[in-house]
Amino acid sequence: MDWTSGYVSDIEYTSGFYREQSPAWLNFVCLLNGIEPVDLQQPFTYFELGFGRGLTAQLVAASHPNGQFYAADFNPAHVAGASALAKQAQLSNLTLLENSFEELAHGQAKAALPQFDFITLHGIYSWVTAENRRHIVDFIGRYLKPGGVVYLSYNAMPGWAPALPLQRLLVEYADAFPNRSDVQIKGATEFVGQLEAVKAGYLSANPGLKVRLDSLKTASPHYLVHEYLHKHWQPLFHADVARDLADAKMTFAGPADLAYAYPMVFLNDEQRQLIERLPHPEMRETLKDYLLNTSFRKDVFVRGAQHIGARRQSELLAQVGLALTVPRPAASAKMKLTLGEVNGHEALYNVVFDTLAQRPHTLAELQQLPALAGQNIHALAQVAALLSASNQAVFYFPVPDSADHTAAARLNAALAAQTRYGDEHQALCAPLLSNGIAANFLERLFLAAIHQQAELTPESLAGVAWQIMAPSGRRLQKDGVTLQSEQENLALLEIHAKGFLTIGLPLWRTLQVL
Numbered sequence: 001m002d003w004t005s006g007y008v009s010d011i012e013y014t015s016g017f018y019r020e021q022s023p024a025w026l027n028f029v030c031l032l033n034g035i036e037p038v039d040l041q042q043p044f045t046y047f048e049l050g051f052g053r054g055l056t057a058q059l060v061a062a063s064h065p066n067g068q069f070y071a072a073d074f075n076p077a078h079v080a081g082a083s084a085l086a087k088q089a090q091l092s093n094l095t096l097l098e099n100s101f102e103e104l105a106h107g108q109a110k111a112a113l114p115q116f117d118f119i120t121l122h123g124i125y126s127w128v129t130a131e132n133r134r135h136i137v138d139f140i141g142r143y144l145k146p147g148g149v150v151y152l153s154y155n156a157m158p159g160w161a162p163a164l165p166l167q168r169l170l171v172e173y174a175d176a177f178p179n180r181s182d183v184q185i186k187g188a189t190e191f192v193g194q195l196e197a198v199k200a201g202y203l204s205a206n207p208g209l210k211v212r213l214d215s216l217k218t219a220s221p222h223y224l225v226h227e228y229l230h231k232h233w234q235p236l237f238h239a240d241v242a243r244d245l246a247d248a249k250m251t252f253a254g255p256a257d258l259a260y261a262y263p264m265v266f267l268n269d270e271q272r273q274l275i276e277r278l279p280h281p282e283m284r285e286t287l288k289d290y291l292l293n294t295s296f297r298k299d300v301f302v303r304g305a306q307h308i309g310a311r312r313q314s315e316l317l318a319q320v321g322l323a324l325t326v327p328r329p330a331a332s333a334k335m336k337l338t339l340g341e342v343n344g345h346e347a348l349y350n351v352v353f354d355t356l357a358q359r360p361h362t363l364a365e366l367q368q369l370p371a372l373a374g375q376n377i378h379a380l381a382q383v384a385a386l387l388s389a390s391n392q393a394v395f396y397f398p399v400p401d402s403a404d405h406t407a408a409a410r411l412n413a414a415l416a417a418q419t420r421y422g423d424e425h426q427a428l429c430a431p432l433l434s435n436g437i438a439a440n441f442l443e444r445l446f447l448a449a450i451h452q453q454a455e456l457t458p459e460s461l462a463g464v465a466w467q468i469m470a471p472s473g474r475r476l477q478k479d480g481v482t483l484q485s486e487q488e489n490l491a492l493l494e495i496h497a498k499g500f501l502t503i504g505l506p507l508w509r510t511l512q513v514l
Helices: 023-032 055-063 076-089 101-105 130-143 161-176 181-197 207-218 221-228 238-246 269-276 281-292 310-319 346-358 363-367 377-389 406-420 441-451 458-472 486-511
Strands: 044-049 067-073 094-098 116-121 144-155 250-255 296-303 321-324 334-337 340-343 393-396 427-430 435-438
Touching: 023 116, 023 144, 023 250, 023 296, 023 310, 023 377, 023 393, 044 055, 044 130, 055 067, 055 076, 055 094, 055 406, 055 427, 055 435, 067 076, 076 094, 076 406, 101 130, 116 130, 130 144, 130 238, 144 238, 144 250, 161 181, 161 207, 161 221, 181 207, 181 221, 238 250, 238 281, 238 296, 250 281, 269 281, 310 363, 310 377, 321 346, 321 363, 321 377, 321 486, 334 377, 346 377, 363 377, 377 393, 393 435, 406 427, 406 441, 406 458, 427 441, 441 458, 441 486, 458 486
Parallel strands: 044 067, 044 116, 067 094, 116 144
Antiparallel strands: 144 296, 250 296, 321 393, 334 340, 427 435
16 A cells, blocks of 8 residues: 655655754744744744654754654654654654654644644645645644744745756656666656757756756755655645645745845845735735746745734844854855845945854844944844855844753764764754754764864864774765875865864854854
């Protein structure tokens, strides 16, 4: 009997961390859009639907010891793997469930569920059947508290329109050659390459497909299978998603991609005037996607949004902190965002960069700087949003005085220890941010070396790191060439370790990663 409903399940999804799913991030979205956020100083509840490999659920649970976290996936391999890591990190506030959307919607979860302040799901909504989308909405309607927040990301129209025939071709070709999904996607992508070689008219007439065609050749098979081979895969219009969620009494709060909170950044006057002519909010939001050719959306909805006045909004924004996540020399007012490159006011941004290089500051503290006299709190909130969107800094909220960071430390140790076997979980907890941050293999490898009592010198870190990675057969690369000898690998590890000690470790200490 097929339990998958056309959803690919024979190989696991990639292990990704999606920071927009964190309670802190969702609260900031609400605040920017004038909606009362959930009080994270008090105990709260959170549910992730379709958690995949579980990294996001684990990081947000470890980062919020006063929250109770639940997550469900219908793939038992996902549940087993995530449960093993959660057990290793002793995440007592995280419950992982193996349940379908239908079971959850009908109150048949394998644990008693409370009402939730947050419900999140990444990508799933556009990968499943219409029936399962109905179950998701029913689950939200059943379990989300009034005032609760939903994060829902999905493949979007019209940006996906040119690629619809490509996805159909990949599915049809895979079906014609039954095999394991990763083998199917490999054969299908090779076939598409042959179509490119013979200059197929569809590919030639759609030059915008180049990015997707290139990704077919370079992306992980695990990613490609789950992006393209689901039988009921369907990119969606925002207006349709908003109408679906309206059945659970949800209203659109704003985009989780923070740059989109500021239309002045990405729309000109004529485009904004065109949008304002439309009478309904879901129509206006959908028209933005036509203007920007959006192919992926990250939407935040609220059930019973409490709209706050300007004074309350300003008071809450003043409490928001901001911390650099890059070295000061790398910080730039020229910001690379999802919607393209944006140039901020250099004098303003440089003051912020110089100040944050000393230590994290709240927006209220930044506002008091003589060099920023005259800047209102909303202008500084925009700086925080754009710097967070461009991965140069991250906002944060005050944490409870009783916050315990030991769960985050245990999870970070467990994630670092995984470098002994591979490079799957590419993030760590940053307790200051109540969120996770990206961490590459070498950074996590050096953290594992520190946990094994390596001295904080390049030589010691490199030596212990080599002892951890060498038995797995992993070797470093230099200029595209894999280094084979121990001596070559140790020499390059020392170079990387010096950079980590000089740049990475101080940033980690500021963010309370270590």
